[in-house]
Amino acid sequence: MARLHVVIPALVHTFIRSKTEYPGAMVLGWLSQFAAYGSMYTAISLILARFGSLGGWVWPEIALLLSFHLLAYSLGASLSFVQFREMEEKVRMGTMDAILVKPISTWTYVVFSGLNIGYAGHIVLALGLMGWSLTQVDVTWTIQSGLLFLGYLVSAAMIVAATMTMIGATALVWVKSNHLYQIFFGFWELARYPLNIFPLPLQILMLTFAPLAFMAYVPVAATLGKPVPLLGDWASAAALLSGPLVTLIAMAHWRWCLRNYQGAGG
Amino acid sequence: MAIIAASGVEKIFRQPKRHAGFGGAIRSLFSREFTEVRAVDGISFKIESGEAVGYLGPNGAGKSTMIKMMTGILVPSSGTVEVLGREPHNNRITNAAEIGVVFGQRSQLWWDLPVRDSFDLNRHIYDIPAPRFTENLARLTTMLDMSSYIDRPVRQLSLGQRMRAEIAMALLHDPKILFLDEPTIGLDVVAKDVVRKFLAEVNRDRGTTIILTTHDLVDIEEICPRLIMVDDGKLLFDGELKHLRTALGSRRRLKLEFGSDPGPIALKTAQLVADEGAAKHFLLDSEQTSILDVLTELGSGHDLKDVKLEEPDIEEVIRTFYQNKVQAGAVP
Amino acid sequence: MKLAAYPAFTATAFQSRLAYRNQVWSGVFGELVFMFARIAIWTSVFSTVASDSVDGVTLPQMITYALLAGPVLYWDYSRLLRDVGTAVKSGDIAVYLLKPLLYPAYMLASHTGNFLFDLLTVTVPVAIIIGFTVGLVPPASLFHGLAFLAFWALSFGMLFLLTTILGLAAFWLMTADSLDWFFNSIMILFAGGIVPLWFFPDWLATIAGNLPFAWVSYYPAAIYIGQLDPSQALTAFIIGIVWFAVLLAVLLWLWAKARHRLIVQGG
Known part of the structure; x- marks a missing residue:
């Protein structure tokens, strides 16, 4: 029905207008998140400074891993996290019903009527750190490898958005699902270190059921030419394909949840 | 062909069981049991294009659930719902483009933005051509008297103003059917009146089919010639409001006033319920018994001054009905 | 209000947490x-050095430190x-x-109630699991x-004071969310919960x-594993008490100002 190239800008425009009444709070939010991530990365760099390397990765390589992790996360999460964390609330208050009677894809409406511009601080920090680390690591860039790197990034962001969507969709059936985000952020925390420092069962888990290894470690290791456990030469292809694959699963799950939506329960 | 057809519709919700007390809380840390709630239980009806139907029932009767199935939000557990010839959930987007929905208790307007911005966004979402949008907006603004507040943020509006804006928003794309879930809830008398008159007019002049849920009978008296009454998920009555009395078995009251006390009177066609001497109250047994029958049986020779037939108050009829049901339920 | 009423708030807070079982899991x-992330990191970096201990700390001590400085102390x-x-x-x-x-x-x-709840349902089970699988x-x-x-x-007491002061500061400052992030950014580094102070540049x-x-x-966890000798520990404790007194004074002063503001301006 609705033409997406008109509706999406209209939704984003309306949402931003509704938020910019409090610009001070927004800027403080950016700064405070920038500070928190900066502080965490400083802590990690202190360990690297004392010990030289972590799992065979030196500081510039770890910095690339951290910045890729943060960039993929903020790109994916700006499309999903806050919107789907509010899903519980939307279901409980019945606002979800009002969204379901609009002649537009529900996912599109939820995502773009809440497109989060609060990740600006993350993105600035991630781009800065990535820019620096790319000049320090030993990679010869070609147009092909540059495009591949962008493809990894898109795929990684897709994993984030798809996983968040799945968790939010679960609220349609269970009413409560926000505790699952805590589990997501558990794996998210693991995903910013080299996978090879973890025990084998955890490595398998992070490459299969909780595929956040593809969010940063696998693509960055493939870029740096480092050996990837279990995947070996398949790392590059897997990094590219994992995002679309998780997205397909998320779409099926989303549909299933919409079909089994209960409202607030009668 | 019917514009809406429901046949044998059921909706069952699963709700987690809660255990009371401290021990219960510990127990629910480890177990998860469900109870099944049958919100809609075998409902069938047909609605023709251009009708205005009131869907009435007490809280928890399954009114909102039925609306949600007709608008494609929920999927029936069994039975079928068809709206404009389609199954609403599987054709959610096509269906949504042709209907308008107003939820009385949850706003579809953007809280921090002027009313106009929400309307404008809907223009894009519903892909309304600019000339038609302008024309509809102008007409609705006049009819609902919105010009004084259309540029004010929604959070500053009164409930009545907001409800008018909600209804206008649901009509901007000229829907064939307008669903309203409790549209007058919480409104003051004046605001209720404005909403009712407007809805009746939209139904009459533009031929928009209206389905509204309510537990306020005046809504139905003023907007909806047809009434569907439900309780406990089951259909109790479907028909014209004036037939409800008969269907529910309530009886009309006849009051006879005499110049002087005629003494005791016993009739076959009417039952004496109160005797004030010069004024006597009877109940008429059935819809077929007319006043003429009673007067014929009474015959002449009485100093009859006045005859008054009292239709029972519909509100009272329904209340009595539910009360009887509760009492009946109380007896094991 | 009698002092006896306050433990009742503790009990209520504890009980009300029981309703959210998913949060416990x-x-x-x-x-x-x-914890597994910490353990993996420390195991990995300790394996790169030749000796058993780094700056006088062994790997099992480092893991114990991570458990104490993280889940136990940084509630x-x-x-x-x-x-x-x-x-x-x-x-x-x-x-x-x-x-x-x-x-x-x-x-x-009431937050003592929350703390005890988290300690019993989350921290102790985690400590037991780590103790049996990795060793403490x-x-x-x-x-x-x-x-x-x-x-x-x-x-x-220190974390309670810092947090409450910050919360009251919302009267004059920004949203609680931003405060949380800023506070967290300080704590990540300066509390020594992630990296102990002996790995810092001097x-x-x-x-x-x-x-x-x-x-x-830092101090409680470092003392547990014996990084400070008795006299150092005593000095640290005295300085800590002074800080505690200062923060308590700040809190009471802020609360008085907040009350005044509420009474005079009506919020």
Whole structure:
């Protein structure tokens, strides 16, 4: 029905207008998140400074891993996290019903009527750190490898958005699902270190059921030419394909949840 | 062909069981049991294009659930719902483009933005051509008297103003059917009146089919010639409001006033319920018994001054009905 | 209000947490994952050095430090921060002025309940799991064990004061969310919860070691594994008490100002 190239800008425009009444709070939010991530990365760099390397990765390589992790996360999460964390609330208050009677894809409406511009601080920090680390690591860039790197990034962001969507969709059936985000952020925390420092069962888990290894470690290791456990030469292809694959699963799950939506329960 | 057809519709919700007390809380840390709630239980009806139907029932009767199935939000557990010839959930987007929905208790307007911005966004979402949008907006603004507040943020509006804006928003794309879930809830008398008159007019002049849920009978008296009454998920009555009395078995009251006390009177066609001497109250047994029958049986020779037939108050009829049901339920 | 009423708030807070079972499971999971990340990192970096210990600390000691400095001592303060921040922003805090109780004390009582709940349902199970799977070390000596208990109490009080001060600051400053992030950014580094101060460059360790944040995670955990000798521990405890007194004074002063503001300006 609705033409997406008109509706999406209209939704984003309306949402931003509704938020910019409090610009001070927004800027403080950016700064405070920038500070928190900066502080965490400083802590990690202190360990690297004392010990030289972590799992065979030196500081510039770890910095690339951290910045890729943060960039993929903020790109994916700006499309999903806050919107789907509010899903519980939307279901409980019945606002979800009002969204379901609009002649537009529900996912599109939820995502773009809440497109989060609060990740600006993350993105600035991630781009800065990535820019620096790319000049320090030993990679010869070609147009092909540059495009591949962008493809990894898109795929990684897709994993984030798809996983968040799945968790939010679960609220349609269970009413409560926000505790699952805590589990997501558990794996998210693991995903910013080299996978090879973890025990084998955890490595398998992070490459299969909780595929956040593809969010940063696998693509960055493939870029740096480092050996990837279990995947070996398949790392590059897997990094590219994992995002679309998780997205397909998320779409099926989303549909299933919409079909089994209960409202607030009668 | 019917514009809406429901046949044998059921909706069952699963709700987690809660255990009371401290021990219960510990127990629910480890177990998860469900109870099944049958919100809609075998409902069938047909609605023709251009009708205005009131869907009435007490809280928890399954009114909102039925609306949600007709608008494609929920999927029936069994039975079928068809709206404009389609199954609403599987054709959610096509269906949504042709209907308008107003939820009385949850706003579809953007809280921090002027009313106009929400309307404008809907223009894009519903892909309304600019000339038609302008024309509809102008007409609705006049009819609902919105010009004084259309540029004010929604959070500053009164409930009545907001409800008018909600209804206008649901009509901007000229829907064939307008669903309203409790549209007058919480409104003051004046605001209720404005909403009712407007809805009746939209139904009459533009031929928009209206389905509204309510537990306020005046809504139905003023907007909806047809009434569907439900309780406990089951259909109790479907028909014209004036037939409800008969269907529910309530009886009309006849009051006879005499110049002087005629003494005791016993009739076959009417039952004496109160005797004030010069004024006597009877109940008429059935819809077929007319006043003429009673007067014929009474015959002449009485100093009859006045005859008054009292239709029972519909509100009272329904209340009595539910009360009887509760009492009946109380007896094991 | 009688003092006896405050433990009742503690019990209520504890009980009301029982209703959210999913939070318990995901809390255990979250802390376990956090711990496994720490363990993996320390195991990996310790394996790159030739000797058994680094700066006098062995790997099992380092893992014990990580458990104490993280889940045990650095409890989830954001619930408290949000409680105070929201009450301040929404004006609900005025309600507490009508009640015969001291708001900060009420907060202390009810968040002690939350703390005990998390300790019993999350921290202790996590410690047991880590203890059996990876192994934890006992305190360095009886003295260090007892000193740890005293430092633990001080740590709880310190984090409570810091958080409540921050929450009340929402009166004059920003949203509780931003405060949470800013506070977190300081704590990540200066509390020593992620990286102990002995791995810091000297100048940074000196600064961090004298700021009150270090008493939340670093000092108690470092004393448990025996990184400070008795005289160092005593000095640290005295400085900690001074910081505690200063922060308490700041809190009471802020609360008085907030009350004044509420009464004069009506919120």
